[in-house]
Amino acid sequence: MKLQQRFVMYAVLMIAASIIVGFAVSNVLYVAFVKEQINDRYLSVLEEFTEQIELDQITLEETSSYLYSKSKLGYQIALVAEEGTMHSYGVPFEEMQLTEQMASIFKDGETTYNGIENARFSGLMMSHFENSLSNTVGLKVAIEGKDYGLFLRTTNSSMFSEMHLVLFGFVIAAFVISVVGILLISRKLIRTISELTAATEEIANHNFDYPLTITGKDEIGKLADSFRMMQEKLANTDETRRKFINNVSHDFQSPLLNILGYSELLQEEIASEEGKQYNSVIQTEAKRLSNLTKQLLTLTSLDQGTYPINKQEVRIDEQLHSVVRSFMWRIQEKELEIDLDLSPTQVYGDRTLLMNAWENLLSNAIKYNNEFGYIIIRTYETEKAAFVEIEDTGIGMEQESVDHIFERFYRVDKARNKEGMGLGLSIVHEVLTYHQATIHVNSELGKGTKFKIGFPK
Numbered sequence: 001m002k003l004q005q006r007f008v009m010y011a012v013l014m015i016a017a018s019i020i021v022g023f024a025v026s027n028v029l030y031v032a033f034v035k036e037q038i039n040d041r042y043l044s045v046l047e048e049f050t051e052q053i054e055l056d057q058i059t060l061e062e063t064s065s066y067l068y069s070k071s072k073l074g075y076q077i078a079l080v081a082e083e084g085t086m087h088s089y090g091v092p093f094e095e096m097q098l099t100e101q102m103a104s105i106f107k108d109g110e111t112t113y114n115g116i117e118n119a120r121f122s123g124l125m126m127s128h129f130e131n132s133l134s135n136t137v138g139l140k141v142a143i144e145g146k147d148y149g150l151f152l153r154t155t156n157s158s159m160f161s162e163m164h165l166v167l168f169g170f171v172i173a174a175f176v177i178s179v180v181g182i183l184l185i186s187r188k189l190i191r192t193i194s195e196l197t198a199a200t201e202e203i204a205n206h207n208f209d210y211p212l213t214i215t216g217k218d219e220i221g222k223l224a225d226s227f228r229m230m231q232e233k234l235a236n237t238d239e240t241r242r243k244f245i246n247n248v249s250h251d252f253q254s255p256l257l258n259i260l261g262y263s264e265l266l267q268e269e270i271a272s273e274e275g276k277q278y279n280s281v282i283q284t285e286a287k288r289l290s291n292l293t294k295q296l297l298t299l300t301s302l303d304q305g306t307y308p309i310n311k312q313e314v315r316i317d318e319q320l321h322s323v324v325r326s327f328m329w330r331i332q333e334k335e336l337e338i339d340l341d342l343s344p345t346q347v348y349g350d351r352t353l354l355m356n357a358w359e360n361l362l363s364n365a366i367k368y369n370n371e372f373g374y375i376i377i378r379t380y381e382t383e384k385a386a387f388v389e390i391e392d393t394g395i396g397m398e399q400e401s402v403d404h405i406f407e408r409f410y411r412v413d414k415a416r417n418k419e420g421m422g423l424g425l426s427i428v429h430e431v432l433t434y435h436q437a438t439i440h441v442n443s444e445l446g447k448g449t450k451f452k453i454g455f456p457k
């Protein structure tokens with residue numbers, strides 16, 4: 001469940017819980033205070049009626065019209081004779097049954113009936129609104145020398161006076177407003193979290209400039225401030241790291257070239273076979289280090305945007321032809337079969353950078369191939385893009401490794417190849433990103449690998 005949905009769900013549950021608790025509290029208040037007051041009020045009204053009837057000794061007929069006129073004040077009144085005949089005045093009762101308890105009013109010594117107090121669900125406020133004869137307060141009254149029961153309650157509509165409706169409206173409006181408010185607040189909160197998430201993702205992609213719009217003095221504002229500080233520090237560290245790599249690579253380059261040059265000269269001077277062998281190891285290792293520093297320099301200059309880019313129309317099919325030619329001795333050494341399907345394909349880009357990418361990809365296709373394996377290289381164009389495919393039948397990789405091969409210094413298995421430093425494919429990635437090209441890798445362990453590159457037009 002998304003954070004906002006969870007937040008809204010909890011808030012709605014809270015509102016529902018507060019309504020239930022509020023309802024329970026109001027019930028307790030009703031039972032503790034209001035109910036008794038209402039009872040007493042009804043009784044005093046009834047006493048007033050019976051006094052009037054008994055003192056003035058009015059007839060049954062006169063009593064009827066008297067009660068009828070009183071019912072207009074918002075009362076439901078019933079006059080019940082001992083044998084069970086009933087007359088009601090005002091809004092009719094929905095249920096008019098003379099219960100045993102009500103009938104007991106006619107017994108000697110009993111004068112009052114308290115139906116509100118003894119209601120079925122007397123603890124619930126809602127029972128107060130039950131429109132039945134039993135939900136009344138009653139008094140015995142003598143008319144024309146005969147005992148009658150006079151029962152009374154207030155009509156529901158007058159209980160639900162306008163104030164009650166206003167109160168009801170208030171509760172509903174408060175509920176709606178709280179739900180809408182919660183939605184708005186949660187959206188605002190979630191937006192800040194989404195923004196922070198996006199900024200974090202950018203940091204993971206080495207972009208430390210993602211602008212955060214969150215401000216404020218609250219916790220989220222403070223979090224955003226700390227985040228900005230972290231962005232700044234990370235950007236500084238990254239810059240220092242790049243500068244360091246750049247400087248070290250630069251400083252390594254000239255001594256390495258010296259070592260290479262002198263060891264080449266030395267090769268002629270060395271007489272013993274063993275000495276020549278040692279010297280060629282020095283040469284190979286110095287070449288390896290020199291290549292590494294060159295790769296590092298290319299990467300840092302691409303990172304810093306200081307690489308001297310020179311964009312022009314480049315025939316990549318021709319470039320691939322020439323890369324294959326320059327790697328021919330390694331291809332033949334491993335007795336690989338190479339299949340070229342290079343139709344004229346042109347892209348707008350930097351010649352040297354692209355060449356670097358092809359060299360890295362082909363060098364990998366050879367390095368990670370099996371003896372007598374195949375390499376297939378294809379170039380073709382469609383209306384929307386130019387494509388390069390480099391496929392080999394080598395050792396391949398698992399998907400887990402494929403997900404990491406473009407990371408710097410990542411090597412699937414260091415034992416596979418002692419030459420590599422895990423920088424080649426990160427350069428390929430940088431170069432292709434620079435050209436807005438896409439690269440897809442399909443690889444299967446033990447079967448081979450296919451790189452497909454697309455340059456949009």
Ligand code: ADP
Pocket residue numbers: 360364365368392394395396397405410411412413416419420421422423424425426448449
């Ligand atoms: P390296 O210099 O180690 O070759 P790369 O960046 O070129 O570094 O490649 C990263 C890793 O990806 C390599 O260590 C290698 O294991 C794997 N890899 C690259 N190309 C291939 C390929 N064509 N076939 C199998 N594995 C490959």
